[in-house]
Amino acid sequence: MSTATEHGKRSWLFRLLRVRVWLAEVFSPSELQVTLFWAGVIGFIGALTSMSFRGLAYLLHLLLTQQGSGYVESFRHLAWWERLLVPAFGGLIAGAILHASVRFARAKSSTDYMEAIVVGTGVLPARFSLIKCASALFSIASGASIGREGPLVQLSSLCASLIGRACKMPAQRLRLLVACGASAGIASAYNAPISGAMFISEIVLGSIAMESFGPLVFSSVIATITLRQTSPLYEISMPANAPVHANSEIVPCMLLGLLAGALGPAFLKLLRWSEKLFAQFKLPPYQRLPLGGLVVGALAIVRPEVCGNGYSVVEGVLKGHWMWQPLLLVLALKLLATSATFGSGAVGGVFTPTLFVGACVGYIFEHLIQPLWPWPLDVSLFALVGMGAFLASTTHAPIMAILLLFELTLDYPIILPLMLACVLAHYTSLSFIKDSIYSESLKRKGADAFQRQLRHLRVSNLMKADPPAVREIATFRIIAQNFLKHRFNFLYVTGDNGSFRGAIALHDIKSYLSEPELANIVIARDLLDEAFPTLTPDMALSEALMRFSHISCERLPVTDVSPDHKLIGSLSKTDLIMALTERASHQAGPK
Amino acid sequence: MSLLSEALHPTAIELDVSAGTEWEAIGEVAGLLRRIDGVVDADRLCDEVIDRERISSTATDLGVAFPHSRTSAVERLVVALGRSPGGVRFGPSEHLIHFIIVIGTPREMVREYLQVVAELARRFKDAALREALLRAGTAEEFMAQLGAAA
Numbered sequence: 001m002s003t004a005t006e007h008g009k010r011s012w013l014f015r016l017l018r019v020r021v022w023l024a025e026v027f028s029p030s031e032l033q034v035t036l037f038w039a040g041v042i043g044f045i046g047a048l049t050s051m052s053f054r055g056l057a058y059l060l061h062l063l064l065t066q067q068g069s070g071y072v073e074s075f076r077h078l079a080w081w082e083r084l085l086v087p088a089f090g091g092l093i094a095g096a097i098l099h100a101s102v103r104f105a106r107a108k109s110s111t112d113y114m115e116a117i118v119v120g121t122g123v124l125p126a127r128f129s130l131i132k133c134a135s136a137l138f139s140i141a142s143g144a145s146i147g148r149e150g151p152l153v154q155l156s157s158l159c160a161s162l163i164g165r166a167c168k169m170p171a172q173r174l175r176l177l178v179a180c181g182a183s184a185g186i187a188s189a190y191n192a193p194i195s196g197a198m199f200i201s202e203i204v205l206g207s208i209a210m211e212s213f214g215p216l217v218f219s220s221v222i223a224t225i226t227l228r229q230t231s232p233l234y235e236i237s238m239p240a241n242a243p244v245h246a247n248s249e250i251v252p253c254m255l256l257g258l259l260a261g262a263l264g265p266a267f268l269k270l271l272r273w274s275e276k277l278f279a280q281f282k283l284p285p286y287q288r289l290p291l292g293g294l295v296v297g298a299l300a301i302v303r304p305e306v307c308g309n310g311y312s313v314v315e316g317v318l319k320g321h322w323m324w325q326p327l328l329l330v331l332a333l334k335l336l337a338t339s340a341t342f343g344s345g346a347v348g349g350v351f352t353p354t355l356f357v358g359a360c361v362g363y364i365f366e367h368l369i370q371p372l373w374p375w376p377l378d379v380s381l382f383a384l385v386g387m388g389a390f391l392a393s394t395t396h397a398p399i400m401a402i403l404l405l406f407e408l409t410l411d412y413p414i415i416l417p418l419m420l421a422c423v424l425a426h427y428t429s430l431s432f433i434k435d436s437i438y439s440e441s442l443k444r445k446g447a448d449a450f451q452r453q454l455r456h457l458r459v460s461n462l463m464k465a466d467p468p469a470v471r472e473i474a475t476f477r478i479i480a481q482n483f484l485k486h487r488f489n490f491l492y493v494t495g496d497n498g499s500f501r502g503a504i505a506l507h508d509i510k511s512y513l514s515e516p517e518l519a520n521i522v523i524a525r526d527l528l529d530e531a532f533p534t535l536t537p538d539m540a541l542s543e544a545l546m547r548f549s550h551i552s553c554e555r556l557p558v559t560d561v562s563p564d565h566k567l568i569g570s571l572s573k574t575d576l577i578m579a580l581t582e583r584a585s586h587q588a589g590p591k
Numbered sequence: 592m593s594l595l596s597e598a599l600h601p602t603a604i605e606l607d608v609s610a611g612t613e614w615e616a617i618g619e620v621a622g623l624l625r626r627i628d629g630v631v632d633a634d635r636l637c638d639e640v641i642d643r644e645r646i647s648s649t650a651t652d653l654g655v656a657f658p659h660s661r662t663s664a665v666e667r668l669v670v671a672l673g674r675s676p677g678g679v680r681f682g683p684s685e686h687l688i689h690f691i692i693v694i695g696t697p698r699e700m701v702r703e704y705l706q707v708v709a710e711l712a713r714r715f716k717d718a719a720l721r722e723a724l725l726r727a728g729t730a731e732e733f734m735a736q737l738g739a740a741a
Contacts, residue, residue, distance in 0.1 A: 473647050508701045517712035518705070521657050523647045527701055 038213035043222030046156030046184025060141035071308025090142020091293030122174030144336035146348030153185030180219035185218035193406035198218035258419030261428025264393025273311035274343030292344025310356030362386015458535035463569035502528030620673035648682030659694035
């Protein structure tokens with residue numbers, strides 16, 4: 001009876017294994033495909049966190065101002081002293097949160113998602129990241145001149161990091177998942193999936209290799225679809241009925257590109273100068289942030305348009321509702337407000353304020369050049385081109401800038417002048433300043449050191465410890481169970497002392513899985529390929545890649561350098577290619 | 592022609608294994624391969640089959656054992672078959688072993704090795720066939736009963 005039961009169990013196991021092999025052959029999900037799945041999940045969660053943050057910011061803003069409309073409109077309805085005090089009060093709470101967090105939650109790793117992707121291991125500390133987002137919530141809700149995209153990206157990156165850690169992903173893949181979270185955050189902030197993926201590829205990863213770009217696209221598209229399905233709120237929406245643009249506008253647009261290329265570095269210098277100025281006061285965050293808030297409040301008494309991310313002003317500019325003179329004043333005050341907010345250390349993004357400055361520069365430029373130009377110029381085109389060119393100039397990411405503006409407008413005729421202006425702005429900006437708004441920050445945080453480290457990266461830095469393996473005496477049944485339990489196509493075999501003996505290929509044994517007679521006759525030693533390539537921990541990545549070229553498999557075993565060649569880990573081809581792609585992009589030059 | 596027919600030659604069949612112990616029996620049957628084409632080193636093949644058998648017994652409850660080795664001592668898959676009418680005790684098995692099937696496979700032929708072992712194991716599961724094989728008078732008759740005749 002017991003023999004019959006045993007036989008039944010064995011048959012069931014072998015049938016299950018056959019199904020698994022069939023599925024593996026039909027779908028054969030590689031690690032990259034699994035990453036793609038998680039990228040989609042992260043996109044969905046990223047969109048949900050974005051919506052939650054927006055909802056909370058709206059409620060808090062309502063609480064602070066008793067106004068339910070946009071930031072500029074709300075501040076317009078406030079008394080002068082309320083305009084002064086609301087940003088200062090928001091800054092006080094935001095600063096107090098940051099100050100308290102330093103006291104009770106010292107983060108072991110950085111909360112900066114870019115740092116986690118480029119410099120770090122992809123681990124974002126949950127508590128500290130949430131505290132930063134809570135601080136950003138108060139700054140943003142009280143009208144600080146800063147973008148919401150910062151905390152949106154932070155939150156979705158955090159979710160990605162937590163998911164990756166829960167799935168015990170190796171550092172290389174964890175970093176890619178955090179990048180997917182950031183991509184979802186950008187996409188859901190601007191309703192722009194292509195730019196979301198391109199932002200991370202161009203600025204953070206510095207590469208558009210498909211190993212990383214595919215998951216980024218997946219994540220940003222899923223985030224956008226989720227957001228479109230559930231919420232009509234976007235950061236910026238553009239007029240869709242732009243006129244067809246004439247070639248006569250090309251030359252002024254190129255001039256605008258040159259101007260934006262020169263002004264972008266000046267804008268960055270202003271932000272850095274403000275940061276240094278605030279640092280000189282040596283104030284704790286609960287005093288420094290309200291001070292920044294007071295500056296914004298004081299400027300809001302003159303022009304409430306300085307508050308918030310500048311969304312409504314950009315909309316007005318694109319519709320041509322402004323005279324250039326008052327807009328010049330608003331631009332000047334907005335620059336002061338943004339540098340005060342940024343310099344005081346408020347948490348948030350400078351991406352949206354950059355778009356604001358670009359739109360105003362383009363608009364004012366059109367008004368100044370139109371009297372000198374014999375052909376009519378379209379003011380909204382110049383505002384849009386100004387946004388793109390200024391963005392390209394400050395981020396050093398012209399492709400992302402072009403795509404973002406195209407996605408925001410869905411207006412193909414702007415593409416030609418936009419592309420020219422963005423490329424010119426980028427090249428002009430490079431002659432003034434080598435670092436972008438983002439790379440400068442990363443450089444200060446030691447990305448250079450990491451790039452040096454990347455060049456010296458070894459197999460041991462990327463390998464995953466303790467891979468599944470069976471002993472030489474493991475029976476056919478145990479081998480089958482292991483193939484069923486793990487998704488691998490090769491099962492490693494070790495000797496009594498843990499030494500690596502070879503690997504069994506699922507492909508070799510799959511036809512005999514329905515032969516329960518073999519269960520105890522055949523052991524691992526009878527099936528293993530002793531010439532299976534191995535890696536050592538101190539091996540250079542390029543050499544490891546050469547080993548992969550000898551065999552079609554997703555991972556290779558790593559053995560130690562002792563005479564026994566003990567199995568200590570395995571290296572995934574996906575992780576290796578991702579690391580090599582990053583190294584190639586970093587070697588190509590600073591981004 | 593099946594892989595088994597190619598691998599098993601009538602000269603590699605001994606219907607009256609005289610050895611009394613497990614290791615002697617394996618040596619006697621493996622020795623049949625000395626005259627077979629494709630066997631580079633019969634002594635080493637025998638040693639490696641015994642080494643493998645010491646690690647894990649291939650004896651089954653049906654009175655059949657499959658001592659085998661993937662080895663460079665052979666250039667092609669070869670099978671030798673010994674019948675012990677009185678039976679030999681193999682390892683911890685409670686059952687006497689009447690059929691000793693020694694298999695030598697080149698290292699790279701994992702799938703062919705599995706195919707032959709699976710085929711033999713499947714055929715020897717049939718109690719009637721085992722009875723018929725015990726009665727077979729010649730190697731040719733044995734091969735015909737086994738269905739391994741060329």
